[in-house]
Amino acid sequence: QLRDRVVELFDTHRTNVWQGTRITITAGPTREAIDPVRYISNHSSGKMGYALAAAAQQLGAEVTLISGPVTLPSPPGVNVIHVESAEQMLAAAQAQTMDVFVSCAAVADYRPAEVSQQKIKKEQKGDDAQLTLVKNPDILKTIATQPQPPFCIGFAAETEKVRQHALDKLQRKQLQLIVANDVSDKQIGFNSDNNAVTVYWQDGEQSFAAQSKQNLANALNELFAQHYFKNKP
Amino acid sequence: QLRDRVVELFDTHRTNVWQGTRITITAGPTREAIDPVRYISNHSSGKMGYALAAAAQQLGAEVTLISGPVTLPSPPGVNVIHVESAEQMLAAAQAQTMDVFVSCAAVADYRPAEVSQQKIKKEQKGDDAQLTLVKNPDILKTIATQPQPPFCIGFAAETEKVRQHALDKLQRKQLQLIVANDVSDKQIGFNSDNNAVTVYWQDGEQSFAAQSKQNLANALNELFAQHYFKNKP
Numbered sequence: 236q237l238r239d240r241v242v243e244l245f246d247t248h249r250t251n252v253w254q255g256t257r258i259t260i261t262a263g264p265t266r267e268a269i270d271p272v273r274y275i276s277n278h279s280s281g282k283m284g285y286a287l288a289a290a291a292q293q294l295g296a297e298v299t300l301i302s303g304p305v306t307l308p309s310p311p312g313v314n315v316i317h318v319e320s321a322e323q324m325l326a327a328a329q330a331q332t333m334d335v336f337v338s339c340a341a342v343a344d345y346r347p348a349e350v351s352q353q354k355i356k357k358e359q360k361g362d363d364a365q366l367t368l369v370k371n372p373d374i375l376k377t378i379a380t381q382p383q384p385p386f387c388i389g390f391a392a393e394t395e396k397v398r399q400h401a402l403d404k405l406q407r408k409q410l411q412l413i414v415a416n417d418v419s420d421k422q423i424g425f426n427s428d429n430n431a432v433t434v435y436w437q438d439g440e441q442s443f444a445a446q447s448k449q450n451l452a453n454a455l456n457e458l459f460a461q462h463y464f465k466n467k468p
Numbered sequence: 469q470l471r472d473r474v475v476e477l478f479d480t481h482r483t484n485v486w487q488g489t490r491i492t493i494t495a496g497p498t499r500e501a502i503d504p505v506r507y508i509s510n511h512s513s514g515k516m517g518y519a520l521a522a523a524a525q526q527l528g529a530e531v532t533l534i535s536g537p538v539t540l541p542s543p544p545g546v547n548v549i550h551v552e553s554a555e556q557m558l559a560a561a562q563a564q565t566m567d568v569f570v571s572c573a574a575v576a577d578y579r580p581a582e583v584s585q586q587k588i589k590k591e592q593k594g595d596d597a598q599l600t601l602v603k604n605p606d607i608l609k610t611i612a613t614q615p616q617p618p619f620c621i622g623f624a625a626e627t628e629k630v631r632q633h634a635l636d637k638l639q640r641k642q643l644q645l646i647v648a649n650d651v652s653d654k655q656i657g658f659n660s661d662n663n664a665v666t667v668y669w670q671d672g673e674q675s676f677a678a679q680s681k682q683n684l685a686n687a688l689n690e691l692f693a694q695h696y697f698k699n700k701p
Contacts, residue, residue: 271627272510272574272651275502306539341505345597354627354651364578366599394504394587418505418587 252460253296259333259385260288261374263303265321267346269366270354279341281305283390283430286452287339288313294456296335301327303340321346321371328374335463336385338375341392346371376408386463388412394419401435412436412462414455434458485693486529492566492618493521494607496536498554500579502599503587512574514538516623516663519685520572521546527689529568534560536573554579554604561607568696569618571608574625579604609641619696621645627652634668645669645695647688667691 262284266274281302288300289310299314301324309315318324321342328336345368379387387410391401394417401415416432431445434455441458443451495517499507514535521533522543532547534557542548551557554575561569578601612620620643624634627650634648649665664678667688674691676684 269508272512272625273508273576274510275506275508277505277507279505343506348596354625362603363581364601364603366601368597368599370595370597392505392587 250293251295252457253291253294256296256335256460256463257299257331257333258291258296258335258337259299259301259328259331260284260291260337261301261303261324261328261340261342262288263305264341265303265324265343265371266319267321267343267371268319268350269347270351272354275343275345275347275368276304277341277343279303279305279392281307281340282428282448283452284337284339285310286448287337287455290449290452290456291337294453294460299331299333301331301340321374325372325374325377328378333385335388335459336375336378337388337459338378339390340374342374343371345369373408375410379409384409386411386466388414388459391415392418398433398435401433405435405437411466412459436462483526484528485690486524486527489529489568489693489696490532490564490566491524491529491568491570492532492534492561492564493517493524493570494534494536494557494561494573494575495521496538497574498536498557498576498604499552500554500576500604501552501583502580503584505587508576508578508580508601509537510574510576512536512538512625514540514573515661515681516685517570517572518543519681520570520688523682523685523689524570527686527693532564532566534564534573554607558605558607558610561611566618568621568692569608569611570621570692571611572623573607575607576604578602606641608643612642617642619644619699621647621692624648625651631666631668634666638668638670644699645692669695 263281264277264279266276268274285307288298292298292310292312301316301318304319316327318327348367348369375389378384389404389408389410391404391413393400397415397417401413405413413435414432416430428448429445430448430451431443433440433442443454496514497510497512499509501507518540521531525531525543525545534549534551537552549560551560581600581602608622622637622641622643624637624646626633630648630650634646638646646668647665649663661681662678663681663684664676666673666675676687
């Protein structure tokens with residue numbers, strides 16, 4: 236009975252770690268239209284962001300998930316907003332009131348400069364074609380550098396120099412935490428059910444060994460909450 | 469009892485309409501890599517191609533389905549070959565021995581001229597970027613113009629001048645049949661469960677009203693089989 240009571244207390248603690256906190260999470264890829272049928276996108280499955288949203292909700296947060304096009308079911312109790320492009324994702328993020336922002340989506344850096352209203356016919360073009368791209372808005376940086384920013388957590392999916400790129404991004408975008416993973420490893424990352432990451436902050440880091448994205452989502456939420464409440468004014 | 473016998477005879481006839489015929493069907497989009505994480509693709513869901521493959525198999529054909537990246541289950545009894553790019557899809561198609569080729573995939577017309585082996589960093593580029601594209605091989609035309617081509621059926625997904633573009637394609641690619649649909653209509657086409665199409669051939673055409681892709685797949689297979697056996701030497 237004593238053991239049950241201890242487990243119960245411990246569970247209650249875990250259940251409430253995000254109590255009263257509004258968290259917005261972005262997930263999945265974005266799609267940038269070339270014409271009505273073609274687009275540029277990336278291999279993000281959205282699994283990590285959806286797992287983070289489900290875990291945050293279970294840990295007591297009020298969660299909004301802004302999702303690019305994926306084939307995952309909505310996590311129970313989470314407010315899901317579906318978007319396609321980076322510009323739509325930014326607009327949705329700017330419309331939220333939030334304490335914590337977790338930018339897990341693989342936002343397309345560039346979009347076609349012009350979107351053709353009709354399907355571009357192959358015969359209209361030669362053997363080669365130039366697609367002019369313009370830079371998309373940086374959603375995370377936009378949110379992190381607004382006058383009273385939420386607690387901002389970024390993700391860095393890298394194929395090389397993972398640590399260096401992650402630390403650069405932490406500074407440049409004025410983030411509190413950044414979660415880095417090496418997507419060149421096929422066992423983890425994009426489309427995989429497992430992931431291994433290292434979280435960096437101003438004066439520290441913590442590594443998480445390869446595990447299911449569900450388990451990892453719980454462990455990351457615990458770490459995020461520790462840092463959030465430590466830094467909260 | 470007489471009624472049951474008639475239904476049975478009719479069903480047996482329908483069941484065997486493709487008996488002894490080897491059909492290869494392509495379905496879904498292709499993905500053309502920009503770098504290890506980014507790609508160009510299109511909105512094809514693969515539903516029409518998968519429905520055609522399932523129906524053809526039920527109508528007695530030996531079916532190979534060459535599928536781009538989709539999220540559909542493999543139809544029972546169908547040999548499914550998964551590919552990503554147009555070049556992979558062409559290689560898979562050329563490796564088949566077939567009597568009938570149904571090109572239902574939305575093959576990317578162009579692919580990036582160079583595929584970066586590492587993720588391209590946003591910081592390496594300016595506000596604008598040029599993506600140089602090269603024309604992909606025309607899978608259907610390649611198969612349809614080989615020395616002893618199979619009976620070739622194409623699909624034309626158009627947003628304007630549907631009839632004209634379809635007839636152009638029929639001539640240019642030396643096809644026996646072409647199935648045209650207007651993907652600018654959101655009620656049908658890409659990602660929809662319904663479709664309405666018009667099939668064109670050298671000296672005729674037939675329209676099919678909006679209906680489920682399953683029903684349409686059965687009706688199209690009946691029409692394809694009529695034309696195939698009529699033209700068979």
